[in-house]
Amino acid sequence: MPPKLVSHARIMTIERHILEEQKIHPEATGTLTNLLYDLALAGKFIASNTTRGGLAEILGETNEVNIQGERVMKLDQLADQTIYRMNDHTGRLAAMASEEHEGLLPIPERYQTGKYVLLYDPLDGSSNIETNTSIGTIFSIYRRISDSGPGTMEDCLQPGRNLVVAGYLLYGVSTMLVYSSGSGVFGFTLDPDIGEFLLTNDNIQIPKKPKYYSVNHGYQKYWGESMVRYTQYLQGLDGQIPPLSLRYAGSLVADFHRNLLEGGVFYYPADHKDPQKPSGKLRLLYEAAPLAFIASQAGGYASDGHQNILDIVPTSLHQRTPLFIGNRTLVEKAEEFIRQYGI
Ligand code: AHM
Ligand code: MG
Numbered sequence: 001m002p003p004k005l006v007s008h009a010r011i012m013t014i015e016r017h018i019l020e021e022q023k024i025h026p027e028a029t030g031t032l033t034n035l036l037y038d039l040a041l042a043g044k045f046i047a048s049n050t051t052r053g054g055l056a057e058i059l060g061e062t063n064e065v066n067i068q069g070e071r072v073m074k075l076d077q078l079a080d081q082t083i084y085r086m087n088d089h090t091g092r093l094a095a096m097a098s099e100e101h102e103g104l105l106p107i108p109e110r111y112q113t114g115k116y117v118l119l120y121d122p123l124d125g126s127s128n129i130e131t132n133t134s135i136g137t138i139f140s141i142y143r144r145i146s147d148s149g150p151g152t153m154e155d156c157l158q159p160g161r162n163l164v165v166a167g168y169l170l171y172g173v174s175t176m177l178v179y180s181s182g183s184g185v186f187g188f189t190l191d192p193d194i195g196e197f198l199l200t201n202d203n204i205q206i207p208k209k210p211k212y213y214s215v216n217h218g219y220q221k222y223w224g225e226s227m228v229r230y231t232q233y234l235q236g237l238d239g240q241i242p243p244l245s246l247r248y249a250g251s252l253v254a255d256f257h258r259n260l261l262e263g264g265v266f267y268y269p270a271d272h273k274d275p276q277k278p279s280g281k282l283r284l285l286y287e288a289a290p291l292a293f294i295a296s297q298a299g300g301y302a303s304d305g306h307q308n309i310l311d312i313v314p315t316s317l318h319q320r321t322p323l324f325i326g327n328r329t330l331v332e333k334a335e336e337f338i339r340q341y342g343i
Contacts, residue, residue: 012199014040014177014188021181032141035092035116036165036179039139040188040197042086043169043177046079046123046137047190050171067102067318075129076100079122079137093118094144095151097317099286104317106150116164117142117155121286125251134172136253140290141165156317160289160310168253168290178204178257180297185260204260206300210327212264213244214255222271226341230334234265252282256291256325260298265326267334269305270343279304279320284312288323301328305338 018036022028066076080100087093091112096105099121107113121138128135141164144155160166167179175190177197187201213234220228229238236243244264249255255266268280282288292302292309302309302325312321322343324334 014197014199017186017188017199021183024183031092031114032116032165032181034090035087035118035141036167036181038086038090038092039083039167040177042083043137043175044190044195044197045082045086046169047171047175049078050075050129050135051175066100068099075135076123076126083118083120083122083137083139087118090114092116093151094146094149094155096120097156097285098122099124099283099318102318104151104153104156113148113150115144117144117151119156119285119290121283124253124287125249128249128251134170134249134251134254136171136251136257137169138253138287138290139165139167140285140293153317156285157314159313160292163290163293163310166290166293168257168294170253170257172254172257176200176257178260178294180294182297185294185298201261204298206260206295206298206327207263208327210244210259210263210265210330212247212259212262213330214246214248214259214264214266216248216250216268217246219271219273222273223269224272224341224343226334226337226343227267227269227271229341230267230337233333233337234330252287252291256295259326260295260300263327265324265330265334267324268322269324270322277320280322282320282323284309284314284319284321285317288321288325289314291323291325295325299328300326301331302326303331303335305335305343 018033022033080098089111092114094113094117096118119140125135142158142162143164146152146155165181170176178187185204188197189200190197234244259266268282270280288309295302304322324331
């Protein structure tokens, strides 16, 4: 049987979508549009390498240790460099910052600087690379605060509330790009045959009825009472709600994406596992804030257990934060347990 033909009117490439979004903002100069398009291109390049995996001899660890004290995988480096190189010369950015580097990534002096800053986690969930499980890229775009010249730390240390665009690429069964520029959340799937991202998830809203909870249960030993009780609540053990199913990939983008489409909550709480990391593992700027922006655009909510993630003003690039993200009711319930029982 020949495949059913899809009407051309329904085929929305990411390029067309970004251009149409731009028309909503008559003041737009196209800079942001092009920036997003470059990120989609970087995503295609990274996807083509992640899917080749071991064949291209790019799996495995390098001998380097990154700023987080973790071993750097070759694919991390490739993704990191791809994003930097695709954006360093365009005149659109004042500076960049990557989860893989300690400080700001300046724009080389020979190129012009622009009005935005780009923060990114080039390959999130990299412990999954070796086992062929989903990984992702997370990106954030802010308008610069400084007037001109090289971007400054102040330009990067902005609360999530100031985000202009946030998005992620998910390298899973298929490659997806999901983004929001403040007027909804849109998901595109890469058609590998034609090399284009096509709109597959229009105006994503988190389903009201949650299905899943996602947490690293193995760390329960390090949790305080609030998290033990909150988890029992999600399991329906205290009789308040029917039990939710547990899903945890250990790859934030994949876990977040599943809960965005199916409803649920992901949490990585503060714990006693490592005295050096009392706020848990995840980074405010590279992971929590951009996903919080997307969650809120999809009708959800993200909290550090006390306050909206989007309200936190960062003090350093690699600051960590507890994260509760997903359906508002479930995230607010976590805040309630923390208020009652402490962290
Ligand atoms: P990474 O940026 O070094 O890959 O770490 C972040 C990842 C997230 O994708 C995921 O949610 C978390 O680490 C899983 O951590 P754990 O293995 O402690 O559950
Ligand atoms: Mg990460």
